[in-house]
Ligand SMILES: Cc1ncc(C[n+]2csc(CCOP(=O)(O)OP(=O)(O)O)c2C)c(N)n1
Ligand code: SF4
Ligand code: SF4
């Protein structure tokens with residue numbers, strides 16, 4: 001469920017503010033002003049970047065990939081990478 | 093089955109036969125016996141409920157909210173300072189649309205410390221979104237609590253049953269208890285709506301902006317209005333079961349009355365005797381008991397009061413800087429209606445000062461004086 | 475196609491989603507993410523006012539994959555008690571009921587309800603994510619703010635002059651079965667402790683140290699590093715208290731100087747060398763006290779204190 005939920009008015013409103021939609025519709029990638037780039041020659045797939053990303057913006061995969069749609073550009077992954085395989089680039 | 097029971101114990105019995113599943117309460121005079129009795133019921137196994145012995149009224153209400161959010165029937169009782177302490181979360185229960193039921197024993201607010209009755213504690217909670225019933229007798233307390241559960245659970249709003257300290261809470265009266273089977277038929281298990289369920293994850297009450305908040309309030313108000321119909325249906329059903337038919341606004345000998353005394357709570361019963369006395373003397377006096385204060389019986393009071401010579405409202409409460417609260421509510425309902433009678437307000441009985449039949453008659457009499465001011469303090473010692 | 479990596483030290487399954495409203499590098503989100511990995515889907519949360527009431531998202535959206543009941547600021551523990559009682563009455567007593575609150579909602583306004591629930595030993599798990607201030611309302615001091623810290627209500631020239639409230643000992647004093655601290659830089663440890671707490675009936679209290687980059691006036695990339703340094707400098711000791719018996723679960727052999735931890739954060743930048751030294755002494759004193767508590771409570775309970783393998787040199 002990554003879509004927006006349409007609530008036009010009282011007609012389709014749950015009686016209490018009951019939220020069934022998921023926040024994943026909110027593409028937080030637009031918050032970013034620096035972007036992590038993984039150097040796959042250095043990456044050992046240790047998965048620390050995945051483990052410490054507060055935005056679940058690193059895939060749990062071998063090798064990991066940055067999900068730019070959601071990455072807020074905090075830089076935690078780059079800071080935590082033990083082999084310095086991630087650099088933060090201006091822009092994107 | 094009839095038993096002679098104090099008002100407080102009636103509250104406990106109503107929670108028991110109404111099958112409250114979670115009770116959470118904190119002791120305060122004059123409510124303590126409610127808590128003690130329910131503890132006893134739960135400990136003896138005659139009541140299948142969890143009793144959370146919280147450290148404050150605030151937590152009592154919050155625990156009821158949590159339990160209600162889990163889908164069960166939740167009940168609490170309190171008084172005065174306790175009710176005031178709950179204030180923030182009374183809003184929470186209503187806005188979360190959870191049908192918690194609370195019995196409030198009217199007690200005047202301190203300081204100075206006092207334990208005697210008046211209605212400022214419960215009327216201060218007027219705008220929290222709670223349904224409110226004011227009981228006249230111990231029988232009323234019992235019946236009102238069962239009706240409160242039913243109505244609350246149908247419209248998804250919490251409900252408060254209000255009774256006066258000592259005059260009702262500590263006074264034993266005969267009370268008729270319907271058979272449990274009948275009660276269970278009247279009050280089936282709670283339909284669980286707006287409840288948390290790990291199988292259907294959702295967030296409840298999260299950050300809501302101006303785009304949606306407004307409609308939620310509109311819906312809450314509509315639920316309160318819908319409660320009028322629900323109350324009408326529930327009282328009809330309850331009456332058919334017990335022979336006791338409740339009315340949101342309940343007139344007594346009003347048919348040809350020129351002056352109508354508007355009262356609430358236990359004073360309504362005193363008013364009936366006073367009206368009988370007046371009638372014997374040929375005085376065209378009637379009384380009107382407001383049983384349901386929220387939702388307010390606007391249409392009912394109009395039907396009953398328009399065209400009367402005058403209305404005298406006796407308020408055991410005051411909104412400082414304005415007037416008695418029932419008086420304001422009545423005026424708001426009658427204003428600009430054709431043949432709206434003059435409404436004369438009397439403050440009486442604050443802090444538990446007795447309101448006797450002769451006091452009511454004196455107020456009615458004073459109200460009949462064409463020079464009677466709109467607002468009056470009755471019986472202040474100068 | 476990429477495969478699921480084999481080297482994972484925490485489960486791959488997520489119970490929160492991307493798109494939430496937390497700031498960049500928010501430690502409170504990591505705390506939630508790890509806790510839920512241990513708790514799993516059969517869980518309900520009750521959350522008082524705190525950053526998480528915003529992070530989860532506006533109506534009609536949510537970030538958690540489990541029910542989240544929002545409740546008033548001071549009410550987390552009592553609402554959890556009510557939820558637990560209600561769920562038990564409808565035959566769902568196997569659901570994990572979690573009160574999830576910030577340090578303000580725990581150590582300050584919510585301490586009464588928490589104390590009540592703990593004294594009753596209600597069957598709930600109370601998790602405080604501790605970022606050492608009221609972040610939601612713009613970084614005001616809480617009683618969990620440490621000595622020396624800047625906040626908007628303890629401006630640098632009048633930094634906080636009282637020590638951080640020791641909530642762990644307060645909770646231990648309630649004689650509940652389980653009290654633990656954890657930190658977002660050690661996810662495996664968070665999971666281990668939450669998993670353990672899950673098995674215990676009664677009140678469980680966990681306090682997870684979680685960074686807040688804006689509130690700590692720190693670059694977001696240090697969100698994890700700063701917390702690791704807090705643990706390795708013994709500023710935030712990781713421990714477990716099982717039925718009153720203290721165990722320090724991580725003992726850095728060569729602790730970092732506290733100054734290194736403080737240096738990363740703007741909220742401590744006003745401190746003089748002497749003041750930093752003062753903090754070092756407080757930290758050392760607290761550590762000695764914990765070692766003493768560990769030893770004495772083990773002795774009293776007749777439990778041998780295993781010499782835990784000393785932790786390797788702190789990384790980074
Ligand atoms: C009764 C009440 N008082 C004050 C507030 C305002 N308020 C909301 S969150 C908050 C601070 C929360 O601090 P903490 O519990 O540490 O959580 P954090 O924001 O740091 O995540 C305050 C003061 C409130 N919502 N309710
Ligand atoms: S920069 Fe931050 S948000 Fe982006 S992938 Fe790295 S850790 Fe995640
Ligand atoms: S203010 Fe701090 S705790 Fe709150 S969302 Fe931002 S980073 Fe997280």
Ligand SMILES: [Mg+2]
Pocket residue numbers: 576577578603604605606607608609616
């Ligand atoms: Mg905080």
